[in-house]
Amino acid sequence: MMRILQVVEATTAGVKTHVLNLVHHLDRSRFHLTVVCPPVRTAAYGDTSFVADVQEAGVRVITIPMRRELHPAHDLSAAWRLARLLRREPWDAMHLHSSKAGLIGRLAVAFSRRAVPVIYTPNAFAFQGRRGLSRRLYVAAERLLGRWTSALVCVSVGEREVALAARLVPPARLALIENAVPPRGARTAAEVAAARQALALPADAVVVGSVGRLSAQKGHRYLIEAAPAILARVPQAYIVLVGSGELRPALEREARRRGVAERVLFAGYRPGAAALASAFDCLALPSLWEGCPYALLEAMSARVPAVVTRIPGLEMIVDGENGLVVPPRDARALAEAIVRLLTDRPLAARLAEAGRSLVLSRYGLARQMRQTEELYERVAALAHLSRGASSVEEAKR
Numbered sequence: 001m002m003r004i005l006q007v008v009e010a011t012t013a014g015v016k017t018h019v020l021n022l023v024h025h026l027d028r029s030r031f032h033l034t035v036v037c038p039p040v041r042t043a044a045y046g047d048t049s050f051v052a053d054v055q056e057a058g059v060r061v062i063t064i065p066m067r068r069e070l071h072p073a074h075d076l077s078a079a080w081r082l083a084r085l086l087r088r089e090p091w092d093a094m095h096l097h098s099s100k101a102g103l104i105g106r107l108a109v110a111f112s113r114r115a116v117p118v119i120y121t122p123n124a125f126a127f128q129g130r131r132g133l134s135r136r137l138y139v140a141a142e143r144l145l146g147r148w149t150s151a152l153v154c155v156s157v158g159e160r161e162v163a164l165a166a167r168l169v170p171p172a173r174l175a176l177i178e179n180a181v182p183p184r185g186a187r188t189a190a191e192v193a194a195a196r197q198a199l200a201l202p203a204d205a206v207v208v209g210s211v212g213r214l215s216a217q218k219g220h221r222y223l224i225e226a227a228p229a230i231l232a233r234v235p236q237a238y239i240v241l242v243g244s245g246e247l248r249p250a251l252e253r254e255a256r257r258r259g260v261a262e263r264v265l266f267a268g269y270r271p272g273a274a275a276l277a278s279a280f281d282c283l284a285l286p287s288l289w290e291g292c293p294y295a296l297l298e299a300m301s302a303r304v305p306a307v308v309t310r311i312p313g314l315e316m317i318v319d320g321e322n323g324l325v326v327p328p329r330d331a332r333a334l335a336e337a338i339v340r341l342l343t344d345r346p347l348a349a350r351l352a353e354a355g356r357s358l359v360l361s362r363y364g365l366a367r368q369m370r371q372t373e374e375l376y377e378r379v380a381a382l383a384h385l386s387r388g389a390s391s392v393e394e395a396k397r
Contacts, residue, residue: 010098011050082108099126124291156292158312180368195279209280211295214245219286226335300355322354
């Protein structure tokens with residue numbers, strides 16, 4: 001049985017979903033999993049249940065304090081503690097999730113001097129939200145850490161293109177394993193009514209929903225900027241933001257400034273947010289960068305039409321075929337696309353059905369788990385061959 005160490009700092013949102021899918025659906029007769037994570041992530045992110053959720057799956061958890069923001073002393077301490085774990089127990093591979101875990105985990109391998117194969121899934125690169133010198137420094141750091149990366153897993157075609165363009169690792173070490181969601185039936189009238197009741201929305205509301213952390217990455221400010229134009233054409237519209245984050249106070253101020261505060265609902269973090277998508281007449285994702293957002297896959301699975309931005313990681317939406325696509329940072333285009341979906345119901349229904357068909361055919365959990373299991377076995381086998389070759393060379397000397 002292969003022993004796989006999963007290392008996670010971002011124990012909320014999409015990364016949480018990704019890792020919980022692994023601990024619940026990987027073949028446990030072939031893979032013994034241990035999860036390393038912080039005891040609890042910053043309270044502002046809303047969800048504090050990750051450790052309990054992993055333990056409920058029967059998976060061992062080891063806690064090491066980690067911080068989202070860069071903090072050299074704290075990050076080095078976390079890496080050193082992880083290095084001690086790598087030296088203390090035998091591991092066939094280590095899987096790192098998100099950029100901070102990618103930093104700490106690869107430093108730990110360097111500190112431990114153990115030839116532990118490293119698999120790294122960034123779920124969107126930290127440098128994508130930076131510009132100028134800051135971006136160049138982050139890219140340089142990723143390239144340096146690439147020396148301790150056996151495989152870099154991209155969760156979308158667009159993310160793989162970003163990694164190739166930045167030359168983070170040799171192309172042969174890039175793996176494409178797209179995110180996936182469990183199959184679900186199309187939403188029913190009862191589910192729609194229940195979701196709207198949970199959000200305290202009027203029964204006749206027309207709902208524009210967005211699910212994601214309230215951060216600059218998700219582009220919520222452009223959705224709020226678009227709100228007056230949406231309400232002018234669809235007076236019964238409500239805009240619902242599901243998620244917590246550091247930008248909530250600023251976004252609330254912006255809604256008040258634009259006179260739309262009564263129609264912009266800040267729903268906060270909600271466990272089981274995927275079910276709330278049933279309340280939406282359309283999903284709006286005005287993101288500036290992405291990996292492969294679960295919120296989009298879940299909404300598509302529920303037959304909710306989507307408006308997204310033209311960025312890497314959202315390329316599964318083809319404009320006019322299974323959703324609508326607008327330029328990033330363009331509130332006017334965003335408003336026009338949302339109004340189009342809200343007022344042209346045959347178009348919305350056609351796009352929603354095409355989106356659901358795509359998720360069912362391409363984004364299934366069985367495919368994701370199979371590809372991940374194959375990658376673990378391939379990386380571990382290559383590492384074993386490499387160690388064997390090194391032993392032979394040592395014997396010759």
